[in-house]
Amino acid sequence: MALLNNDPMTQLAFSVYENKGVFAVLIGSGLSRSAEIPTGWEITLDLIRRVAMAQGVAEQPDWAAWYRDKTGGEPNYSSLLEEIASSPEERRSVLHSYIEPTEADRDEGKKIPTSAHLAIAQLVRSGFIRVIITTNFDRLMENALREHGVEPTVISSIDALQGAEPLTHSQCYILKLHGDYKDARILNTDGELSAYPEEYNRLLDRIFDEHGLIVCCWSGEWDHALRSAILRAPNRRYPTYWATRNNLNDGADAIVANKHAKVIRIANADDLFVTLKQRIETLEKTHRQNPLSTELLVGSAKRYLAKPEYRIQLDELFSREMERLLAQLESASLEAHTSWTSIELSERVRLYEAIAEPIARMAGVLGRWGNGDDLGQVLDIIWALYAEAEKVGNGLTVWIGMRSYPAVLVFTAYGLGLTRAQRWQTLHQLFSASLSREYHEPETIVSALFLWSWKGGDNDAWKHYEGLTNRKTALSDHLLELMSEWKSSFIGIEPNYEVLFERFESLGSLACFEENDEADLEKAKAARPNEIFARMPVGRIGWHSSSFKRIEQEFGNEATIQVLLNAGFAKGKRRVFDLFLENFRRAADRMKW
Numbered sequence: 001m002a003l004l005n006n007d008p009m010t011q012l013a014f015s016v017y018e019n020k021g022v023f024a025v026l027i028g029s030g031l032s033r034s035a036e037i038p039t040g041w042e043i044t045l046d047l048i049r050r051v052a053m054a055q056g057v058a059e060q061p062d063w064a065a066w067y068r069d070k071t072g073g074e075p076n077y078s079s080l081l082e083e084i085a086s087s088p089e090e091r092r093s094v095l096h097s098y099i100e101p102t103e104a105d106r107d108e109g110k111k112i113p114t115s116a117h118l119a120i121a122q123l124v125r126s127g128f129i130r131v132i133i134t135t136n137f138d139r140l141m142e143n144a145l146r147e148h149g150v151e152p153t154v155i156s157s158i159d160a161l162q163g164a165e166p167l168t169h170s171q172c173y174i175l176k177l178h179g180d181y182k183d184a185r186i187l188n189t190d191g192e193l194s195a196y197p198e199e200y201n202r203l204l205d206r207i208f209d210e211h212g213l214i215v216c217c218w219s220g221e222w223d224h225a226l227r228s229a230i231l232r233a234p235n236r237r238y239p240t241y242w243a244t245r246n247n248l249n250d251g252a253d254a255i256v257a258n259k260h261a262k263v264i265r266i267a268n269a270d271d272l273f274v275t276l277k278q279r280i281e282t283l284e285k286t287h288r289q290n291p292l293s294t295e296l297l298v299g300s301a302k303r304y305l306a307k308p309e310y311r312i313q314l315d316e317l318f319s320r321e322m323e324r325l326l327a328q329l330e331s332a333s334l335e336a337h338t339s340w341t342s343i344e345l346s347e348r349v350r351l352y353e354a355i356a357e358p359i360a361r362m363a364g365v366l367g368r369w370g371n372g373d374d375l376g377q378v379l380d381i382i383w384a385l386y387a388e389a390e391k392v393g394n395g396l397t398v399w400i401g402m403r404s405y406p407a408v409l410v411f412t413a414y415g416l417g418l419t420r421a422q423r424w425q426t427l428h429q430l431f432s433a434s435l436s437r438e439y440h441e442p443e444t445i446v447s448a449l450f451l452w453s454w455k456g457g458d459n460d461a462w463k464h465y466e467g468l469t470n471r472k473t474a475l476s477d478h479l480l481e482l483m484s485e486w487k488s489s490f491i492g493i494e495p496n497y498e499v500l501f502e503r504f505e506s507l508g509s510l511a512c513f514e515e516n517d518e519a520d521l522e523k524a525k526a527a528r529p530n531e532i533f534a535r536m537p538v539g540r541i542g543w544h545s546s547s548f549k550r551i552e553q554e555f556g557n558e559a560t561i562q563v564l565l566n567a568g569f570a571k572g573k574r575r576v577f578d579l580f581l582e583n584f585r586r587a588a589d590r591m592k593w
Helices: 008-018 029-033 040-054 063-071 077-084 088-099 103-107 115-125 140-147 158-162 198-210 224-232 250-259 269-286 291-306 308-331 342-369 374-389 397-402 405-421 424-432 445-449 474-489 497-513 518-527 545-555 558-566 574-591
Strands: 023-027 129-134 153-155 173-176 212-216 240-244 262-265 434-437 440-444
Touching: 008 212, 008 240, 008 262, 008 269, 040 063, 040 077, 040 088, 077 088, 115 129, 115 140, 115 269, 129 198, 140 173, 153 158, 158 198, 173 198, 198 224, 212 269, 224 250, 240 250, 291 308, 291 342, 308 342, 308 374, 342 374, 342 397, 342 405, 342 474, 374 405, 374 424, 374 434, 374 445, 405 424, 405 445, 405 474, 405 497, 424 445, 424 497, 424 558, 434 445, 440 445, 445 497, 474 497, 497 545, 497 574, 518 574, 545 558, 545 574, 558 574
Parallel strands: 023 129, 023 212, 129 173, 153 173, 212 240, 240 262
Antiparallel strands: 434 440
């Protein structure tokens, strides 16, 4: 049996994910009905009721039956509306009350964007959907898009089409085939719907030829011009998916047969689009860049770094990868308002790591083999990633904090490369480099991105990551394990990798400690005998006794101390270094409990 046999929803999710921006969505009145905007049939029956009662007819249990008895014909939305309102302006006024929400409607959640509208808007913002065709007059789709920060190009008349941004340049292109309810030129009657202007036909021909199609909440029965446009389109490049609750009518059946469309059975539109969005998010979160591609990037970085004449190519390599990374971060499904779960945490961590792995490993290469010109390049990367993270300030604190995780990964990989190469001065410059923050004072990189001083580094949160339950230093432990997978690119053969990692973290602790005033440190030490007297992040070395003893011996070696002081650590002062070492020991004593 085929893996995706009888699972068109997953097929659709894969198609949309792998062909970003290729699918157009066609939505009809059923999507608005779930927002309690009535369908054409419901409006027809209500108009019959209102007209009849105005003529003195009593309330009827079945207005459709009453109409048949009265007129001898079937209730028809088109003919009834044309009879009641002879001009387009009058028809617009009649429809207005059925579509525009009152204050009471808004309070009750009626006539506002549904979960389906919002899910489509999220897919648009992420770049998966760019074209929306609708037969609806309302503005629910536009409102949903604007709620998610997308300003669509809306075509609701020939005039709007002639002055509109080109289809290929628009982030979101909405074609409102029947017009907008606030415009008198709306199309309602059979005559109005029998044929479209030639400009619309050309646009539809292009859309249906160049895009796959997702159809939902449109019967395929009444809009003859739209049905004809779909049937005449030659497109066989991308598939058509038709979502339906019930059996298809003859009009829809003809389209499905002509397009070899895949039919998806759904409960409702919310079910379709929310499920589609969730499955695409899952594909994003489980996707990892081709390992071969990553190795090629790392290999190119090494090759360009080895020869000064290739410095331009090296810069271009990093620039292209940064553009890719930032684009992926922008489009990734990483809403800051998503509910907290441990599964969501693990999925976000893996997604950030998959996106950032190539450039983090490339940064590690610069740290290990750079010639002194590399620091500025890496700082530019960290600053750009941090600035991207800071664009979002509302939502769950944990998700807001996690947004700068890619910057943490680049910082850590580069710092480990510097530690492996014993480039102590550059390492200190990395730790102490200033990081600008909007609406806040600048802070050093080590204060912003190191262990629990990083706002995404809360240990209690990281304990929820799979495999880190009950860890004293969950983030530190995870970074050790992650960098052990990436280290082949820039650490090489290192029998004591664990000690190397903990040496890097110990120097990060020193860089944080040295930001304190020396006089204040002396006072705090005197006031707190045998206690930690200055806050500083300490990683796994605090409880890992064997590594602590080795690093403690290194930090007690006069030659090592002098090298670190000359590099700028401890402000170049032996007394500050000694104070750090004492605080470091006290922190370790406490962490071993």
